[in-house]
Amino acid sequence: MIKRLLLLIALCLSAGAHALTAEQAAAMAIGESDARIEALNKAVTAADEKTAAFIRALSDDAVKTAGGKAFVVRDDKATDPVSGAQVELPADAEDVVNNNRVRGELDTALAALKLFSSDRAVRAAAVTQLQKDADESKLPLIEKARAAEKDGAIKEQLALVRAGALLNSEDKARRTEAARLLAGSENPATRNLLQQRLETETDPEVKAALQASVKSIAASLAWGERAAAVFSGISLGSILLLVAPGLAITYGLMGVINMAHGELMMIGSYATYVVQNLFRQYLPGAFDWYRWLPCPSPSPPRRSWARSSSAA
Numbered sequence: 001m002i003k004r005l006l007l008l009i010a011l012c013l014s015a016g017a018h019a020l021t022a023e024q025a026a027a028m029a030i031g032e033s034d035a036r037i038e039a040l041n042k043a044v045t046a047a048d049e050k051t052a053a054f055i056r057a058l059s060d061d062a063v064k065t066a067g068g069k070a071f072v073v074r075d076d077k078a079t080d081p082v083s084g085a086q087v088e089l090p091a092d093a094e095d096v097v098n099n100n101r102v103r104g105e106l107d108t109a110l111a112a113l114k115l116f117s118s119d120r121a122v123r124a125a126a127v128t129q130l131q132k133d134a135d136e137s138k139l140p141l142i143e144k145a146r147a148a149e150k151d152g153a154i155k156e157q158l159a160l161v162r163a164g165a166l167l168n169s170e171d172k173a174r175r176t177e178a179a180r181l182l183a184g185s186e187n188p189a190t191r192n193l194l195q196q197r198l199e200t201e202t203d204p205e206v207k208a209a210l211q212a213s214v215k216s217i218a219a220s221l222a223w224g225e226r227a228a229a230v231f232s233g234i235s236l237g238s239i240l241l242l243v244a245p246g247l248a249i250t251y252g253l254m255g256v257i258n259m260a261h262g263e264l265m266m267i268g269s270y271a272t273y274v275v276q277n278l279f280r281q282y283l284p285g286a287f288d289w290y291r292w293l294p295c296p297s298p299s300p301p302r303r304s305w306a307r308s309s310s311a312a
Contacts (some may be wrong), residue, residue, distance in 0.1 A: 005182045020050040025081045026069040028054070029063050029096045039106050044109045045140045058096065059106040066090035115145035116197055120154070127157045131189060136169050162229045167197050173208060179209035182217040193218040221293055 021044070027039035040224065043051050056064050057072045064071050064078070071089055078089035095180045098106065110130035114122050142165060146158040159181070166178035180188050181195075191214060198210045279287050 016033065019048055020054060020082055022069060022080075022082050023052055026065070026068055028058065029065050029070040030068065033099060033102050034101060039303060040105055040109055040140070043139070044112055046194075047113055047183070050081065052110075055106060055109050055113070057081070058098065059103070059110060060093070061098065063096045064093040066093040070096075108138070112141050112145075115141070115158075116148065120151060123149070123154055125215070127154055127161060130161045131164060131187075136165055136212070138164055145199070160190065164190070164193055167193065173201055175201075175203070175206045176209050179206060179213050183213035185217055185293070186220045187217075188221060191221070 024039065024043050028036055028043060030036075033123040033236075040055070044055070047055075054063075054072065057074075061073055062074050063081075064073050067090060070081055071087065071093060071133070072081050073079075073089060073093075078086050078087050078093075079085065108130065114126035115130075117123050130142070139162065142158060142162050145163065146155060149155045149158060163178040163181035169175050169178070175197075179194065182194060185191075191308075194210050194214050194217070198207065200205045200215065201210060220225075233300045276287075
């Protein structure tokens with residue numbers, strides 16, 4: 001009885017992750033892009049530490065293949081991705097070439113695996129990455145991470161990621177559900193995602209749900225956009241306010257309009273740009289202090305020249 005109980009506990013503990021096999025490693029490294037991506041998505045769904053390490057090696061271009069097998073090669077040493085033991089690399093081994101599509105899927109898979117990190121910042125960054133590239137194949141992993149997540153904010157973001165992944169589903173009901181769930185988002189990226197789907201959607205019911213969600217998000221973002229416009233107006237207005245007294249003082253003292261005022265401002269801006277670059281190159285640790293560096297200002301025109309100009 002005790003032996004059976006221990007066996008049951010061991011099976012339960014091992015159900016969440018499956019050990020990487022040689023066949024899985026070869027499928028992720030050899031073949032056409034579609035087949036490799038399909039194998040990658042299957043491996044990520046129930047990945048263990050060796051699977052994650054092999055995916056990182058693929059992303060780092062540290063995998064070679066020969067005789068239908070995959071080898072991880074780092075520092076001129078070949079290791080077996082399943083056992084981790086050092087092996088002899090065949091002479092006819094070839095590099096694994098990752099095109100842009102496969103590389104994007106590898107990045108997404110690595111981000112998905114980080115959903116289970118103990119570091120909250122790492123998990124939050126992984127959710128942000130998945131918001132851009134999530135698809136229906138990642139749903140089991142997203143739902144698993146959402147069930148295990150304790151942080152409320154990250155859990156809410158995972159719900160939005162799940163809805164974003166459902167937008168590309170072949171099931172009309174799932175796409176409609178996703179569109180309605182995303183209506184509560186206040187992220188401009190979500191609005192862009194809905195608009196992109198709206199351009200390709202053909203079903204009238206789903207299209208109506210997408211349009212309603214876009215309007216809802218636009219309404220929630222409207223006040224923020226208005227506040228940003230007001231802030232930009234105040235910022236630009238303050239610059240003009242500083243320039244205007246300068247022109248007024250110059251005209252009041254000289255009696256003529258100084259057309260060199262704009263050139264003097266340009267010289268000051270260029271000097272600031274040069275100082276920034278010098279600090280970035282030679283004193284990167286003290287970059288925030290560049291604005292306190294005293295710079296000599298151009299000397300104003302002499303008053304005698306102004307009087308002679310006025311007299312003329």
